[in-house]
């Protein structure tokens with residue numbers, strides 16, 4: 001069972017290297033992360049984007065561009081489509097978002113012709129290493145599905161459980177996060193949470209233990225769960241925090257990074273290959289960990 005990003009990096013070195021195609025690679029943190037991934041033997045890269053800007057950053061940061069193939073495409077939509085097409089045509093194992101809006105790269109991923117759709121729901125998984133905790137936290141979905149219904153939430157759960165399995169967490173504990181721990185018909189997300197727990201109990205959602213609804217405190221604090229008298233094996237011990245919608249998921253993601261100083265990584269799963277996807281404002285370290293997470297998933301799930 002992998003418990004932190006140091007272990008993620010160790011296993012990525014064993015399971016790599018994989019080839020990552022980077023969409024709009026003209027970004028300092030992305031190029032430094034890709035360079036580090038190459039040095040670590042985790043990943044090789046094909047850089048798609050504005051060659052002039054890529055070269056200027058490389059010169060400033062002492063990155064040897066000769067070690068990478070560079071494809072000069074300045075338009076962001078065209079560069080995203082090319083990076084995705086490199087994966088669908090088998091030239092790369094995974095695609096990575098560079099300096100481009102999330103919806104532009106996701107539209108390329110969803111494209112019927114060159115995209116990476118499988119028929120399943122695609123969803124974002126963020127992984128956090130938070131000080132003071134002995135395990136990684138997985139949050140889904142902070143970046144792709146805007147307002148998932150119950151069926152979509154079931155598939156989002158299956159996707160994030162797969163990522164946990166790729167990190168050798170055999171039966172991850174999934175807490176379906178809401179504003180309270182009792183189902184209330186006036187709060188539809190609490191009803192979905194109870195339904196997801198029931199699906200898990202009936203064996204319709206496998207490979208994990210699901211509990212909900214839970215407020216965030218009851219999901220991650222044994223003490224808080226005790227005070228509220230919650231008797232469920234997930235209470236206080238959650239690995240996976242399933243957000244009710246993109247707003248809650250994204251706020252949780254950014255709170256982890258900015259308030260808790262968490263280390264983080266992000267990936268889209270459910271497609272034909274992993275899609276490395278972090279916030280443009282995330283650090284070089286976070287981008288490197290995301291590549292490593294992509295390598296672990298590419299090696300284990302595809």
Ligand SMILES: CCCC(=O)SCCNC(=O)CCNC(=O)[C@H](O)C(C)(C)COP(=O)(O)OP(=O)(O)OC[C@H]1O[C@@H](n2cnc3c(N)ncnc32)[C@H](O)[C@@H]1OP(=O)(O)O
Nearest residue numbers: 102103106107110120121122123142143144145253278279
């Ligand atoms: C966390 C760090 C990074 C961030 O902070 S990201 C910030 C916030 N994120 C975003 O802005 C992205 C939010 N999502 C979106 O913008 C859109 O949902 C997204 C992903 C671009 C898709 O939008 P559109 O291209 O307008 O797509 P659409 O809804 O018209 O659907 C087109 C076809 O794609 C399919 N589709 C959409 N989402 C899917 C999914 N999750 N999994 C599988 N298939 C999906 C959809 O069914 C449709 O299929 P078809 O063409 O009808 O066969």
